[in-house]
Amino acid sequence: MAPGSDGTGQRVTSTSNNNGNIGPVPSSFTQKVLIESFTSASNPNGPENDLKIRNAISTWPTQVIATSFHVQDAMDGTPTHEVLSLVNGGSIPTLPGVMQNRLIYGGKLINDDMTWDSNLPSSLAATPNIGLAIQTSTNGYSVQANVHVGFNSDQSGNWKLVTYVTRNNVIGTGQGYDQSNGSNTNPASPFFSQGDPIPGYRHNFVATKVLTPEGGTSIPAGFMTTGGHFIESMNFDVRSANIAADLTVVAFVYDATDNFIINVQQVPVGTTQDWD
Numbered sequence: 001m002a003p004g005s006d007g008t009g010q011r012v013t014s015t016s017n018n019n020g021n022i023g024p025v026p027s028s029f030t031q032k033v034l035i036e037s038f039t040s041a042s043n044p045n046g047p048e049n050d051l052k053i054r055n056a057i058s059t060w061p062t063q064v065i066a067t068s069f070h071v072q073d074a075m076d077g078t079p080t081h082e083v084l085s086l087v088n089g090g091s092i093p094t095l096p097g098v099m100q101n102r103l104i105y106g107g108k109l110i111n112d113d114m115t116w117d118s119n120l121p122s123s124l125a126a127t128p129n130i131g132l133a134i135q136t137s138t139n140g141y142s143v144q145a146n147v148h149v150g151f152n153s154d155q156s157g158n159w160k161l162v163t164y165v166t167r168n169n170v171i172g173t174g175q176g177y178d179q180s181n182g183s184n185t186n187p188a189s190p191f192f193s194q195g196d197p198i199p200g201y202r203h204n205f206v207a208t209k210v211l212t213p214e215g216g217t218s219i220p221a222g223f224m225t226t227g228g229h230f231i232e233s234m235n236f237d238v239r240s241a242n243i244a245a246d247l248t249v250v251a252f253v254y255d256a257t258d259n260f261i262i263n264v265q266q267v268p269v270g271t272t273q274d275w276d
Contacts, residue, residue: 029131044182074176160216
């Protein structure tokens with residue numbers, strides 16, 4: 001069963017005043033980067049791009065956050081098409097394609113030449129004026145996520161909050177899951193002689209649901225002040241506790257005037273991530 005069909009119910013969003021165990025808004029935040037990749041089990045360059053993503057996370061384990069949107073395979077789902085509708089007119093880009101904080105590099109929003117990682121150091125060197133914290137809890141097959149956005153300075157503009165759910169380990173069998181491998185005959189590649197396609201390939205960071213509207217929830221101007229603290233609560237359902245344990249909530253704030261992602265946060269379902 002594709003992860004987008006795992007029984008997640010309709011998204012429910014509401015403004016909340018539940019601070020829970022989230023502390024007061026701090027005066028500084030860590031800059032993080034969201035990688036949004038477009039890929040497919042049928043794309044021969046997918047494994048090498050996945051390796052780039054894992055290497056970036058290994059290099060900056062607390063700052064690089066990944067999501068993966070699949071097209072034309074068993075993991076293709078509503079999140080992919082909602083994102084592509086927003087950023088690419090609904091068209092499928094050249095695969096693999098990667099957005100990094102939705103910045104334009106070399107005239108491209110979606111990098112398709114496997115060079116996106118060269119821009120990470122400069123992106124991570126920025127000083128953000130917002131940060132995020134996330135609380136999640138489970139009750140049977142129901143998951144609640146409270147996403148907090150904090151401001152350390154006065155801001156203005158059309159800023160929006162978007163929240164994804166990703167599944168971290170998707171393994172299936174046969175067409176739609178087995179990963180095409182263009183490096184199967186390349187002795188210099190870690191994917192040498194693993195098969196083409198690679199059976200039982202582990203797909204990570206697979207986007208399964210968009211909890212907010214894909215265009216985001218507008219943050220009211222009254223919260224965009226020094227010490228401002230906006231909270232949105234969301235609920236969704238899963239089919240089993242095993243699925244819930246494999247899910248991560250990823251939330252980010254972007255500027256709707258230019259699509260730039262200002263900061264991002266993630267947390268495994270069932271846990272809490274305070275400001276950092």
